[in-house]
Amino acid sequence: MRAVRIxxxxxxxxxxxxGEAIRAAERGGADLIHVDVMDGHFVPNxxxxxxxxxxxxxxxxxxxxxxxxxxxxxxxxxxxxEAGAAMISVHVEVLPHLQRTLAQIRHLGxxxxxxxxxxxxxxxxxxxxxxxxxxxxxxxxxxFGGQVFIPRSEQKVRALRQRLDGTGRHIPIEIDxxxxxxxxxxxxxAGVDIVVAGSAVFGAPDPAAAVRQLRAAALRQDSDPS
Numbered sequence: 001m002r003a004v005r006i007x008x009x010x011x012x013x014x015x016x017x018x019g020e021a022i023r024a025a026e027r028g029g030a031d032l033i034h035v036d037v038m039d040g041h042f043v044p045n046x047x048x049x050x051x052x053x054x055x056x057x058x059x060x061x062x063x064x065x066x067x068x069x070x071x072x073x074x075x076x077x078x079x080x081x082e083a084g085a086a087m088i089s090v091h092v093e094v095l096p097h098l099q100r101t102l103a104q105i106r107h108l109g110x111x112x113x114x115x116x117x118x119x120x121x122x123x124x125x126x127x128x129x130x131x132x133x134x135x136x137x138x139x140x141x142x143x144f145g146g147q148v149f150i151p152r153s154e155q156k157v158r159a160l161r162q163r164l165d166g167t168g169r170h171i172p173i174e175i176d177x178x179x180x181x182x183x184x185x186x187x188x189x190a191g192v193d194i195v196v197a198g199s200a201v202f203g204a205p206d207p208a209a210a211v212r213q214l215r216a217a218a219l220r221q222d223s224d225p226s
Contacts, residue, residue, distance in 0.1 A: 004218045005031035005194045006211055007065050009176070010056075011047065012145045012198030013207075018052075019059045021202060028211025032065040032087070034176070034196045036142075037080075039070040042094055043143035050076065050083040057084025065089075065194075067115065067176070069142050074101055081108040089113030089136045089174070092124045102131040113174065117142065118150050122160045129167050134194065135160060139187075140177030145198045149178030154190050161191025181217045188218045 008030050013021035022033055035053060040046040057064060063086035070076070073090045080088060088110045095101050098114065105112035111133035114125050118138055125135065137160065139153035157173060164171045175187050176196035184195055197214055204210035 002188075002193065004188055004192070004215065005172075006215055006218070007032035007034040007174070007194055007196045008201040008207070008211060009034040009036060009145065009196050009198035010202070011036040012202040014202075018056060021207065022056065022060050024207040025201060025211055026061055028201075028208035029215060030062055030211050032063050032194065033060050034198075035064055035066045035085075037066060037068050037070060038143065042071045042091065043069045045143045050079040053080060053083040053085060060084075063087060065174075065196075067136065069115075070094075074104070077101070077104055078108060081105075081110050085110050087111040087113060087134070089115045089134070091115045091117065092120055093117055098125075099128050099131055102128055106131070106133070116156075118153065122156065122163060126163075129164070129171070132171055134172040134174055135164070136174040136176060136196075137192075138177050139175050139179065142177075146203075147178055149180075149183055153177075154183075154186055157187055157190040157192055179214075181213060184214055184218045185220045 008025040038045045038047040064084055065087040066080050066085035067089045071094050088105045092114055102112040113134040113136050115136040139149050140147035172193035173191055174194035175192045179197050180200040201207050201210045
């Protein structure tokens with residue numbers, strides 16, 4: 001059975017109590033903590049920067065998965081790695097020199113991922129497959145938490161999984177947006193390895209229990225949620 005990693009997104013947590021949010025996620029067995037960085041330019045929201053990531057690193061016992069939803073990620077790569085990012089993903093849509101950026105992330109010592117928005121086709125990463133440690137598929141349009149999963153994302157995962165398997169090495173697929181108990185099994189069956197969940201974890205009365213429930217649902221052999 002393929003291992004599935006759960007990455008709770010602190011975007012949906014109480015920002016006044018981020019330390020407790022991380023501790024709750026870790027009690028539930030979270031494998032990663034997903035950190036959404038937004039600049040108010042590439043996406044219509046503003047969140048956090050390297051100082052907050054540095055603070056999160058002091059309390060987290062699992063790796064920090066930092067998703068840069070910003071227009072000029074190259075300017076901040078070193079700062080985020082120094083702050084404690086173990087994984088950094090950048091958007092294909094803003095980078096004319098994507099290969100260079102991915103190489104720089106790896107050079108700094110973090111895992112490098114490319115992110116595809118819902119309208120961005122899989123073919124856009126064809127020339128950088130050798131430079132990728134993972135691929136993040138957005139199953140909502142980025143910018144805000146609590147959005148509804150875009151159904152076609154499942155087909156996109158399957159197409160990407162087929163292409164990545166052709167490289168001869170396993171490149172994990174991460175998915176982010178609208179994932180909950182009703183659809184997690186389907187996307188995992190389609191080929192997802194890392195599941196980002198925000199509202200499904202931190203919108204629940206017991207975030208630790210929510211992480212455990214998501215993992216159990218992800219590992220179901222029957223992908224029918226009924």
